[in-house]
Amino acid sequence: MIAEFPGLEWWSGEALPAVHRLARETLPFAWANYSFMVNALLECILLAPLCAAMGVQIVNFRLAFFSDAISHSAFTGVALGLLLHEAATRWGGTFDPRITLIGFALVVAFAIAMVRRGTELSTDTVVGVFFSTVVALGLAIVTASGSRAAGFQRYLYGDILTLDAVDLAITAFLAVLVVVSMCVGFTRWTLIGLNAELAHSRGVRVRLYDYLFTLLLALVVTVTIRTAGILLVTGMLLVPAATARNIARTAGGMFRWAVVIGVAGAMTGTLLSFSPRFEGISSGAMIVLLASVLFALSLVLRRLRR
Amino acid sequence: MKADARAGGGFALRIQNLSVTLGGVTILSHVNFQPAMGKINAVVGPNGAGKTTLLRAILGLVPFTGTIERGRGADGRPQRIGYVPQRLEFDRAMPLSVLDFLAAGLQSWPLWLRCLSKVRRVADTALGRVGANGWESRRMGALSGGELQRVLLAMALASEPDILLLDEPVSGVDIAGESLFCDLLGSLQREGHYTMLLVNHDLSIVTQHADYVVCLNQTVYCEGTPVETLTAENLRRLYRHDVGLFGHSHMHEGHAHDHHVHHHKESESK
Numbered sequence: 373m374i375a376e377f378p379g380l381e382w383w384s385g386e387a388l389p390a391v392h393r394l395a396r397e398t399l400p401f402a403w404a405n406y407s408f409m410v411n412a413l414l415e416c417i418l419l420a421p422l423c424a425a426m427g428v429q430i431v432n433f434r435l436a437f438f439s440d441a442i443s444h445s446a447f448t449g450v451a452l453g454l455l456l457h458e459a460a461t462r463w464g465g466t467f468d469p470r471i472t473l474i475g476f477a478l479v480v481a482f483a484i485a486m487v488r489r490g491t492e493l494s495t496d497t498v499v500g501v502f503f504s505t506v507v508a509l510g511l512a513i514v515t516a517s518g519s520r521a522a523g524f525q526r527y528l529y530g531d532i533l534t535l536d537a538v539d540l541a542i543t544a545f546l547a548v549l550v551v552v553s554m555c556v557g558f559t560r561w562t563l564i565g566l567n568a569e570l571a572h573s574r575g576v577r578v579r580l581y582d583y584l585f586t587l588l589l590a591l592v593v594t595v596t597i598r599t600a601g602i603l604l605v606t607g608m609l610l611v612p613a614a615t616a617r618n619i620a621r622t623a624g625g626m627f628r629w630a631v632v633i634g635v636a637g638a639m640t641g642t643l644l645s646f647s648p649r650f651e652g653i654s655s656g657a658m659i660v661l662l663a664s665v666l667f668a669l670s671l672v673l674r675r676l677r678r
Numbered sequence: 679m680k681a682d683a684r685a686g687g688g689f690a691l692r693i694q695n696l697s698v699t700l701g702g703v704t705i706l707s708h709v710n711f712q713p714a715m716g717k718i719n720a721v722v723g724p725n726g727a728g729k730t731t732l733l734r735a736i737l738g739l740v741p742f743t744g745t746i747e748r749g750r751g752a753d754g755r756p757q758r759i760g761y762v763p764q765r766l767e768f769d770r771a772m773p774l775s776v777l778d779f780l781a782a783g784l785q786s787w788p789l790w791l792r793c794l795s796k797v798r799r800v801a802d803t804a805l806g807r808v809g810a811n812g813w814e815s816r817r818m819g820a821l822s823g824g825e826l827q828r829v830l831l832a833m834a835l836a837s838e839p840d841i842l843l844l845d846e847p848v849s850g851v852d853i854a855g856e857s858l859f860c861d862l863l864g865s866l867q868r869e870g871h872y873t874m875l876l877v878n879h880d881l882s883i884v885t886q887h888a889d890y891v892v893c894l895n896q897t898v899y900c901e902g903t904p905v906e907t908l909t910a911e912n913l914r915r916l917y918r919h920d921v922g923l924f925g926h927s928h929m930h931e932g933h934a935h936d937h938h939v940h941h942h943k944e945s946e947s948k
Contacts, residue, residue, distance in 0.1 A: 432772045559789045563782040566768050573737050573761035574783045574837070617771070621817065623778040627790035 377541075384537030403646055411540060412532045412646075412655070415599060416638035418543045420612075422550045424634030425558075426592050427613030428627050429585065433565040436610055437496060441503040442481050442593045443605035447510025449476030449594070450527045454520045455513055470542070473527070474594045480506055481590035485583060530601030530656040532642055539598055546595050553588055557581055562623060600656035607660035611667055612637060618670035637663040688749045690715045690757050690841050690873035691736065695744035698731050705731045707897050709744070713841075713890065716870040718863060720888035720904075721877045724917050727895040729877040730764065733843045736875070737761060751840065757873075760839030762830045764846045764877075770819030776829055777801055777814040783833045804836035805829075808862055824848075824855020831862065842866075842874045848883065860887055881908065 391414070392407040403409040430439055453469025460467040480502060487498050514520045526534070560581050563571040568578050593605050600608045616629035641659030644650050650658065689712055696709040706728045713719040721729050735742045737759065748756045768774075780801040781793045798814075805813055808828040821829060827847050834842055844863075848856040860883060866872050867887070878884055884891060884904060891907040893899040893916045900912045 555788050620773040622775045624790045626773045
């Protein structure tokens with residue numbers, strides 16, 4: 373289904389192999405000989421800035437729990453996907469769980485956004501209820517059959533070293549979407565985050581931008597799951613931005629630092645998890661751990677400045 | 679330009695038959711009034727009287743029935759609204775400079791690229807007008823309550839509004855900050871370009887600064903100049919109890935004795 377997308381054949385059949393060839397021939401590193409490593413680093417360059425950019429808003433406006441709930445909706449999204457895949461296999465076809473993963477995350481994100489608007493319950497409570505429900509539902513489906521658990525694990529921990537051409541194409545598409553949105557929306561989201569009434573009085577369409585942010589966050593979270601795993605998505609989003617917040621003095625500075633730290637952490641983490649010394653350590657864990665070290669350093673820097 | 683608009687004998691804002699019902703509760707009912715153009719108009723009333731809701735209705739943030747009509751300037755465009763929110767709640771550890779904040783309201787160009795030089799100039803001028811020259815690179819989180827209100831006023835002024843809506847602009851501000859802010863309002867008042875609508879619970883500020891007072895509790899009880907409006911009789915009707923906040927001793931005459939009776943009523947009405 374995903375594979376029929378226009379241009380995807382050219383991308384996985386010609387463009388990406390050409391990139392692999394180019395890396396092999398020009399880069400003097402051992403890893404450049406492995407196409408999975410080139411894929412992984414491409415993913416870092418594409419995905420890490422998106423996570424960092426979304427992270428800036430998440431950190432400043434305290435949406436960490438919200439993004440956590442969306443990532444945990446993957447429990448159900450993937451479980452449904454595996455269920456459909458089993459059904460499809462019985463009929464002699466296949467089904468890509470990525471479809472239900474993204475679809476279900478969108479449903480959960482918008483459901484939370486709508487319930488938040490419609491009730492007087494605190495956001496924490498609303499998010500918490502959704503969070504528990506989707507995790508329970510997913511676990512129920514997965515544990516109903518032992519064979520599903522194996523397919524589930526790669527979503528739980530993520531693996532940047534097993535990405536295929538389709539994964540990269542999805543990330544690239546998302547990158548374009550997020551960059552455009554960040555150009556149009558960043559300033560508006562900042563104002564909305566400060567005070568929605570004030571934003572409205574300045575002509576910002578608050579509701580539209582709220583939903584647009586929800587949509588983007590759901591997409592970025594689900595795509596990041598393949599790299600960092602359900603458990604560490606929030607880390608990918610949050611830690612670079614939190615580090616940048618300690619360093620920067622202006623809104624623009626925080627954004628730029630977050631992107632730099634995010635990309636640097638992701639690439640270093642991926643390369644380290646490939647090196648023999650750290651063999652077997654999950655790349656997602658490595659990336660987030662490195663970012664956490666940078667965060668600790670930024671805290672020291674912040675103290676020293678005072 | 680703005681002076682012409684005033685000379686045209688028009689109005690800044692005309693509110694007719696405004697009613698707001700939220701969640702089945704009537705908050706405003708048949709409110710009619712027209713703020714005096716180019717003056718400070720104070721809206722007073724007890725807590726829960728619908729003062730903030732009135733501003734939110736004018737801003738178009740709550741559904742309402744009735745009409746809220748904005749006057750037109752000499753060039754035919756509708757009068758612009760500037761809004762100073764009640765105490766901005768935000769994360770004070772957030773890296774956000776005063777310039778960032780003003781730019782967020784003035785440009786849609788992404789802040790992470792740069793602040794436009796035109797915006798920088800406008801922000802500079804606006805800060806100058808509230809006595810905050812050179813604050814551009816100060817962190818928003820490090821501002822005191824009074825300083826923050828001045829920056830909020832600067833943001834409202836930067837959009838060159840004709841109407842200024844101020845929601846409890848000095849609540850939670852220390853005495854020195856309060857008098858500074860009131861001086862600023864006074865100087866804007868003397869310029870006469872702005873029709874200000876000031877929501878305030880502190881009647882002493884209102885008596886000192888307002889040109890026109892509207893007493894609001896679900897509907898308009900009375901309106902007029904402060905002297906003719908803020909009488910003991912009117913205030914008793916409005917607040918339904920002794921107005922302890924009111925500093926002028928002559929206002930206390932005559933109704934101190936029935937204090938406890940009305941106090942009881944007030945707790946019922948909440």
